[in-house]
Amino acid sequence: MTPNASWIRPEPWGIHVVPSDCWIDPSREVPHALVTHGHADHARGGHGTTTATPETLAIMELRYQTREGAQPVAYGETIRLPGNVDATYLPAGHILGSAQILLEHAGERVIVTGDYKRRPDPTCPPFAVTPCDIFVTEATFGLPVFCHPPIEQEIGKLLKRLADEPERCVLVGAYALGKAQRVIAELRRAGHTAPIYLHGALERMCRLYEEHGIDLGVLRPATGATKEALRGHIVVSPPGALNDRWSRRLPDPITAMASGWMRVRQRARQRNVELPLIISDHADWGELTRTIEEVNPAESWITHGREEALLRWCQLHQRKARALALVGYEDEDD
Numbered sequence: 001m002t003p004n005a006s007w008i009r010p011e012p013w014g015i016h017v018v019p020s021d022c023w024i025d026p027s028r029e030v031p032h033a034l035v036t037h038g039h040a041d042h043a044r045g046g047h048g049t050t051t052a053t054p055e056t057l058a059i060m061e062l063r064y065q066t067r068e069g070a071q072p073v074a075y076g077e078t079i080r081l082p083g084n085v086d087a088t089y090l091p092a093g094h095i096l097g098s099a100q101i102l103l104e105h106a107g108e109r110v111i112v113t114g115d116y117k118r119r120p121d122p123t124c125p126p127f128a129v130t131p132c133d134i135f136v137t138e139a140t141f142g143l144p145v146f147c148h149p150p151i152e153q154e155i156g157k158l159l160k161r162l163a164d165e166p167e168r169c170v171l172v173g174a175y176a177l178g179k180a181q182r183v184i185a186e187l188r189r190a191g192h193t194a195p196i197y198l199h200g201a202l203e204r205m206c207r208l209y210e211e212h213g214i215d216l217g218v219l220r221p222a223t224g225a226t227k228e229a230l231r232g233h234i235v236v237s238p239p240g241a242l243n244d245r246w247s248r249r250l251p252d253p254i255t256a257m258a259s260g261w262m263r264v265r266q267r268a269r270q271r272n273v274e275l276p277l278i279i280s281d282h283a284d285w286g287e288l289t290r291t292i293e294e295v296n297p298a299e300s301w302i303t304h305g306r307e308e309a310l311l312r313w314c315q316l317h318q319r320k321a322r323a324l325a326l327v328g329y330e331d332e333d334d
């Protein structure tokens with residue numbers, strides 16, 4: 001049966017939960033926001049109240065100094081919103097604290113995923129497949145060409161290169177929230193116990209992860225370390241520091257970048273990346289289509305990326321779907 005769902009309305013600046021007058025991941029300031037996760041295109045400061053997981057609230061406090069109106073919800077906990085809407089935050093497997101938000105009202109169930117992936121990630125619990133009537137899915141990598149390799153393979157490439165050229169260092173560009181910590185945690189899982197050196201812009205977020213129980217091993221500041229000390233080591237920086245003056249202090253760095261976009265050669269060339277690592281915190285094409293099959297909603301709403309191909313896939317598979325025209329969701333976090 002086609003859901004009615006007139007109580008949930010996609011607007012260009014966010015998804016409006018009408019009976020509660022709440023907005024999900026709004027791109028403008030609102031009285032009541034429900035936030036899926038801490039990336040800048042979803043989490044913004046300045047809302048009257050912000051309901052999110054404790055981890056996401058901690059990230060928002062660190063990044064945007066928001067503390068007022070913070071309303072924590074643990075994974076699996078259901079809260080009652082005004083207008084008889086129940087909201088449950090479920091793991092999305094994207095970054096620390098990331099959640100899908102399940103909304104229940106008038107016998108209908110709507111899930112807004114935010115960003116998600118299905119691959120294992122040592123920094124957050126896995127995506128929870130949950131039945132619903134309407135499934136609002138991201139589509140960042142919504143083209144069949146996007147098929148992320150296993151992360152073990154990419155981490156293996158990195159470690160091999162490090163061992164092959166012990167006079168140099170490997171400088172890995174990784175987004176400051178999520179990607180950097182996942183790469184470090186995966187290096188530890190692969191048995192790399194040596195200290196990892198950090199660009200100053202990553203230090204506080206790595207500490208926040210550690211405070212939430214994610215073991216990142218021995219981390220040291222790259223600033224102040226001598227060239228000699230950095231030889232044969234891994235240095236992690238935000239992508240913006242890869243080619244700037246900051247990196248000149250490093251001993252002949254092998255420039256690497258961890259991103260789903262490294263599948264696209266031109267993107268790697270643009271950034272002068274010598275060692276592209278295809279590591280993404282978003283679902284690839286196979287994960288997106290499998291997730292729609294497993295969740296099996298009456299209707300899928302597609303947003304946040306390449307909507308067209310996924311829309312066509314749904315139509316070919318006799319699945320009801322529509323593309324939403326939300327604005328302002330540009331990834332800092334691929």
Ligand SMILES: [Zn+2]
Binds near residue numbers: 039
């Ligand atoms: Zn994100």
Ligand SMILES: [Zn+2]
Binds near residue numbers: 039041042114329331
């Ligand atoms: Zn996003």
